[in-house]
Amino acid sequence: MYRVIQKECFQNNKIELLNVQFDFLDIIPSVNTPIFDTIMSKLMCYFYTQHEGKWTCWEQSLVDKIQECLTEKKAQNLSNT
Numbered sequence: 001m002y003r004v005i006q007k008e009c010f011q012n013n014k015i016e017l018l019n020v021q022f023d024f025l026d027i028i029p030s031v032n033t034p035i036f037d038t039i040m041s042k043l044m045c046y047f048y049t050q051h052e053g054k055w056t057c058w059e060q061s062l063v064d065k066i067q068e069c070l071t072e073k074k075a076q077n078l079s080n081t
Contacts, residue, residue, distance in 0.1 A: 006048060016074045019046040020062055 006017045022043055030036045043062040048055050060068075068074075 014074055016047060016069050018062070018065060018069075020044075 009017075020043060027036075027039060030039050041061070041063055044059055045062040045065050046057055046059055047065070048057055050056070
């Protein structure tokens with residue numbers, strides 16, 4: 001299903017689809033507290049890219065992947081859509 005969403009909704013190579021699993025009950029109470037950055041730094045994301053002709057799932061730190069996407073201009077400000 002992930003690949004169908006990526007193919008149909010994110011055909012533009014300038015946007016990368018990331019899959020992140022987290023529990024709002026863990027994150028929301030920590031917003032504006034000293035532990036928020038620690039919690040966020042531990043979150044992992046999953047994404048697919050074509051590697052040697054096959055779609056491959058990769059795992060990476062969410063914070064690092066967001067920074068990478070921003071650097072490569074593969075991020076979209078959803079508030080403008």
